[in-house]
Amino acid sequence: MSNITINIDGKEIKTQEGEFILNAARANDIFIPAICYLTRCSPTLACRICLVEADGKQVYACNAKSKDGMNIVTSTENIDKERRAIMEVYDVNHPLQCGVCDQSGECELQNYTLELGVDSQNYAVKDVDRSSHDWGHIHYDPGLCIVCERCSTVCKDMIGDNSLKTIPRGADALDAEFKESMPKDAYAMWNKLNKSVIGLTNGTDVLDCTSCGECAAVCPVGALVDTHFMYKSNAWELNRIPATCGHCSAGCQISYDVKHTSIENPEDKIYRVMNEWNYVSLCGAGRYGFDYQNADVVKDEVAFDKAVQAFKKADTIKFTSTITNEEALILENLKDEFGYKLVNNEAKSFQAFLENYSAISGTSLYGSYLKEMAESNFIVSIGSALKTDNPNARYSFNNSLTVNKGAGLYFHPVSDPIIDAMGKSIMSIKHKPLQEEAALYLILDLFADKEKLPSDITDYLASFHSTKTVTVTETIKEKIVEIVKEMKVNEETGEEEEVEVEKSKMVPKKVSKDVEVDDNRLLSVLNAPKSFTENLDKFLKKKETFSLVVGADLYNHPNSKNCARLVALVEKYSKFKIIMIPTLTNSLGVSLINELSDDEGEFSIGYNTKGDFTLSALGDGDLDMPAINQQEGTLTSINKRVNPTNAALGYGGYELNDIANALGLNVENTIDYTLALPVAKGFKAEKFDDLPDYYTNAGESMRGYELKKMDIKVSDDESVEKLDETLTLSDSLIYLANPVRQFSEFTNKATNLDEVSGIYMSEEFLANSELNEGDSVRVKNENGEVVANIVSDNKIAGDVVIIPSFDSKLNSEALFSGYRFASASIEKV
Amino acid sequence: MNNEAFNNRDVSDSYFLVDIEDYPTEPWDKFKRVIKRTFRIELFVGLWVVIREMFKFDIHTISYPEEKMPIGPRYRAIHEMKRLWESDTERCIGCGLCEKICISNCIKIDTRIDENSRKEVSEYSINLGRCIFCGYCAEVCPELAITHGGRYENASDQREHFLMYEDMLTPLDKMTAGTQVEFEGFGAITPHEDERVKKTPLAY
Numbered sequence A: 001m002s003n004i005t006i007n008i009d010g011k012e013i014k015t016q017e018g019e020f021i022l023n024a025a026r027a028n029d030i031f032i033p034a035i036c037y038l039t040r041c042s043p044t045l046a047c048r049i050c051l052v053e054a055d056g057k058q059v060y061a062c063n064a065k066s067k068d069g070m071n072i073v074t075s076t077e078n079i080d081k082e083r084r085a086i087m088e089v090y091d092v093n094h095p096l097q098c099g100v101c102d103q104s105g106e107c108e109l110q111n112y113t114l115e116l117g118v119d120s121q122n123y124a125v126k127d128v129d130r131s132s133h134d135w136g137h138i139h140y141d142p143g144l145c146i147v148c149e150r151c152s153t154v155c156k157d158m159i160g161d162n163s164l165k166t167i168p169r170g171a172d173a174l175d176a177e178f179k180e181s182m183p184k185d186a187y188a189m190w191n192k193l194n195k196s197v198i199g200l201t202n203g204t205d206v207l208d209c210t211s212c213g214e215c216a217a218v219c220p221v222g223a224l225v226d227t228h229f230m231y232k233s234n235a236w237e238l239n240r241i242p243a244t245c246g247h248c249s250a251g252c253q254i255s256y257d258v259k260h261t262s263i264e265n266p267e268d269k270i271y272r273v274m275n276e277w278n279y280v281s282l283c284g285a286g287r288y289g290f291d292y293q294n295a296d297v298v299k300d301e302v303a304f305d306k307a308v309q310a311f312k313k314a315d316t317i318k319f320t321s322t323i324t325n326e327e328a329l330i331l332e333n334l335k336d337e338f339g340y341k342l343v344n345n346e347a348k349s350f351q352a353f354l355e356n357y358s359a360i361s362g363t364s365l366y367g368s369y370l371k372e373m374a375e376s377n378f379i380v381s382i383g384s385a386l387k388t389d390n391p392n393a394r395y396s397f398n399n400s401l402t403v404n405k406g407a408g409l410y411f412h413p414v415s416d417p418i419i420d421a422m423g424k425s426i427m428s429i430k431h432k433p434l435q436e437e438a439a440l441y442l443i444l445d446l447f448a449d450k451e452k453l454p455s456d457i458t459d460y461l462a463s464f465h466s467t468k469t470v471t472v473t474e475t476i477k478e479k480i481v482e483i484v485k486e487m488k489v490n491e492e493t494g495e496e497e498e499v500e501v502e503k504s505k506m507v508p509k510k511v512s513k514d515v516e517v518d519d520n521r522l523l524s525v526l527n528a529p530k531s532f533t534e535n536l537d538k539f540l541k542k543k544e545t546f547s548l549v550v551g552a553d554l555y556n557h558p559n560s561k562n563c564a565r566l567v568a569l570v571e572k573y574s575k576f577k578i579i580m581i582p583t584l585t586n587s588l589g590v591s592l593i594n595e596l597s598d599d600e601g602e603f604s605i606g607y608n609t610k611g612d613f614t615l616s617a618l619g620d621g622d623l624d625m626p627a628i629n630q631q632e633g634t635l636t637s638i639n640k641r642v643n644p645t646n647a648a649l650g651y652g653g654y655e656l657n658d659i660a661n662a663l664g665l666n667v668e669n670t671i672d673y674t675l676a677l678p679v680a681k682g683f684k685a686e687k688f689d690d691l692p693d694y695y696t697n698a699g700e701s702m703r704g705y706e707l708k709k710m711d712i713k714v715s716d717d718e719s720v721e722k723l724d725e726t727l728t729l730s731d732s733l734i735y736l737a738n739p740v741r742q743f744s745e746f747t748n749k750a751t752n753l754d755e756v757s758g759i760y761m762s763e764e765f766l767a768n769s770e771l772n773e774g775d776s777v778r779v780k781n782e783n784g785e786v787v788a789n790i791v792s793d794n795k796i797a798g799d800v801v802i803i804p805s806f807d808s809k810l811n812s813e814a815l816f817s818g819y820r821f822a823s824a825s826i827e828k829v
Numbered sequence B: 001m002n003n004e005a006f007n008n009r010d011v012s013d014s015y016f017l018v019d020i021e022d023y024p025t026e027p028w029d030k031f032k033r034v035i036k037r038t039f040r041i042e043l044f045v046g047l048w049v050v051i052r053e054m055f056k057f058d059i060h061t062i063s064y065p066e067e068k069m070p071i072g073p074r075y076r077a078i079h080e081m082k083r084l085w086e087s088d089t090e091r092c093i094g095c096g097l098c099e100k101i102c103i104s105n106c107i108k109i110d111t112r113i114d115e116n117s118r119k120e121v122s123e124y125s126i127n128l129g130r131c132i133f134c135g136y137c138a139e140v141c142p143e144l145a146i147t148h149g150g151r152y153e154n155a156s157d158q159r160e161h162f163l164m165y166e167d168m169l170t171p172l173d174k175m176t177a178g179t180q181v182e183f184e185g186f187g188a189i190t191p192h193e194d195e196r197v198k199k200t201p202l203a204y
């Protein structure tokens, strides 16, 4: 893409060759009406209101690409007529129920109807029965739907569930006379609209998807709404608190929409979560898991004094990464002052992984971020249950497949039907647990520049190759000659007579032959499908930008050091850009700020985890702490950004800073620590109140700041360990992961996330076993045992049993020793 | 209308000084003033009027609170919530426009979804201690639901003084008797409304 200049309404603007006119205009604050287009998704041309004139020709701004020197006019007499007619059409049979509609006040139909001054109606068509549907967490009212297709587009192009589509409306055809009398585009748009409404791809009336709620968020009218929010509040009553989602490392920008609870209760309550859906897409946990605050807490002085005493006695602080950077820094300062051991295993393994990666890469942080991943066109995922570890990483993968003609490989032992359904150009390689290194070696083998790669590695990779002879059947075209009789006019006699002519033609013929092919043993180590090489060739056509995303399976791998070094080699010697999924919300921040220890001492303080004295934002500890939606502070995201978050709800109790002050640190507010975050680790010395938090109209993130990648001194030791192909776990595998929409005890606490906790098994697995949904089973191995009920989960496939970590009552960590896979026996009790 | 009179803001020549004696400062002068004021003839004029009227038996005074002044139909006193004539159900749909427009921020509404999937007003209150009876709520209401009424006594021993939904709603027996009175003031339908509406084509 090259920089070009175009002219819109007399204003010279700079943009990229091939950028959609609409996006170029928006980036330069020029308004063009547009309803159906969603930034980051493919244009659907459903509304046609974005008409503009480019070099004298009428085009749709959302799908016409900019060319150098283009001259664009956003409004002409004809275009104005079209737009006015389009808005009149949208108002045909639209019920007059703004008074009760949940979208009223932020409705694009209201806005554009007023903007274009529609004060009378010229069109009509007989209405059909359009009664509403209760689809579970989403409510659909076709009566209000303007069939802009934004919902189905976002579900397909961003989310990847593809759960919505247009279905026939069953209406009478439009009056033939309109075709003549109406503006052309308005008629075409109406003709299409009049034939469809939105329905479910699964053909039922039950929405079975990953429940992200994006479809309802993007709906310009009140046709799709979150069931929990229906008729609860008018949009304009709500106060928007900009924040960062506290559930996973994607760190999505959200706004908590709050207002008083009721006439009787003036306390603020969160009514819903909204997002800037043009630039950020939420998952169901972020969207619906908002009421996890530690409510009704008052200052309990007795408990506080005990806490201070406990801190004086303790030698260890255990914590999880669901804390802000500022809190992490408080803990670090306490450690420096009083010599505590800080224990956080999940952050520790991520920290170690980063360090091992840096030892070869020479930088403190991985290079890429999710937006770059979505914009690349070949993606590889290794060592992560992508869909649930970081929903936004999955969205980026899907976005690349659907919008950027991307393709990709998904290496994971657990089959994931949702990932597989993202498109034809994704291939899942269901390898054995512990063979993640083989996948990394394969990527090196396939993509690394062998000239530059250290020669011992090149040689080692070559050792996997051999040639073998295979018999292939090929279809070849063969020429055959046949004699056919034809009637011909004899030129001399003028009579018709039969002659014989020779005709040759090509016919396809199957032949089998023996060919020598390259055999890559890594493929069989990984259980790659037979068609791997063939598919990969297809996938790799016209691919220029490559992303590798890696996850927690590698950080907790017994050979995690080697994995990290291999990842660094991939980055160094191939075109792949690397992105690592931090395990929990702020694992990245914690691993940069805190010096962590491996083992705990005699007496421990637990923060959001069990200790001898427990501080908890869940309300179940010895002293209450504020939850993330009650705190100001910053969180470090997968995109290596330090994002600010604000307190949506009040909190009446003590916080970590109060304890630190009682112990003598004396800093007035927690956010005073923002300025002191370690610059040597890439943080900036910026005040919390100075941090911006918005997206520009061009879609560029202006949230907080980006961490600086620091240069790390490296030796030229680039050696890696060889692969142990025998490394394996015995059958009957269990995997530590969460179901869709759950991450931690905090999501578990949210009222609208009602996933049942238990042992998750795929439908396929249950069908092939004696077990049934609801049975109580004992999962047992040498590490420990867990007894819980079976939950059937259709969002996974295959025979790996998923043990969730979001429910602490399950104590699922007892079954694992670091690595996320283990083998265990499962029996009914 | 001619605006000149308003545009001329120089009012200096319309001022004049009132001729007032200086206030007495000496105690003796002050005493003289008190005597003079007390025994002025006006006092007895007033007393005479009262005595005369007492014996005339043609009294114009209203004996409040037994009797009350009739009040104009457009007077803006304590709010009422009207019902639909056709079905006797509440007119208010819970749109919240009155809550939004109220300049003294004294209306609060709670809504929810009811068993028939319709929006329902679960609670509605007006804080009369803050209401300035501007009439905006009645004017903005798209359903002619909230209106003003004629009840003007709202003295209270507290600054906060709430009017709840049930207090405002026309009682059902009044509906049965057909005695709900439409409000004629702010927000009521103006005459000739029909002629001003643009017609919408209908295909059924």
Ligand code: SF4
Binding pocket: A144, A145, A146, A147, A148, A149, A150, A151, A152, A198, A215, A218, A219, A220, A221, A223, A224
């Ligand atoms: S439901 Fe909403 S987003 Fe979907 S097509 Fe209808 S109006 Fe558009």
Ligand code: SF4
Binding pocket: A138, A151, A154, A155, A159, A161, A162, A163, A164, A207, A209, A210, A211, A212, A213, A214, A215, A216
């Ligand atoms: S909730 Fe999300 S996944 Fe489900 S249909 Fe809507 S957009 Fe698709």
Ligand code: SF4
Binding pocket: A245, A246, A247, A248, A249, A250, A251, A252, A281, A282, A283, A284, A285, A286, A287, A390, A391, A392
């Ligand atoms: S849980 Fe993660 S992906 Fe979901 S909304 Fe929150 S930050 Fe975004």
Ligand code: SF4
Binding pocket: B101, B102, B103, B104, B105, B106, B107, B126, B130, B131, B132, B133, B134, B135, B136, B137, B138
């Ligand atoms: S009369 Fe005015 S101040 Fe009183 S409730 Fe209505 S809008 Fe508010």
Ligand code: SF4
Binding pocket: B091, B092, B093, B094, B095, B096, B097, B098, B099, B109, B140, B141, B142, B143, B144, B145, B146
């Ligand atoms: S404006 Fe009228 S209909 Fe709307 S909430 Fe107020 S009283 Fe009810």
Ligand code: FES
Binding pocket: A033, A034, A035, A036, A037, A043, A044, A045, A046, A047, A048, A049, A050, A051, A060, A061, A062, A063
């Ligand atoms: S925005 Fe371009 S066709 Fe709808």
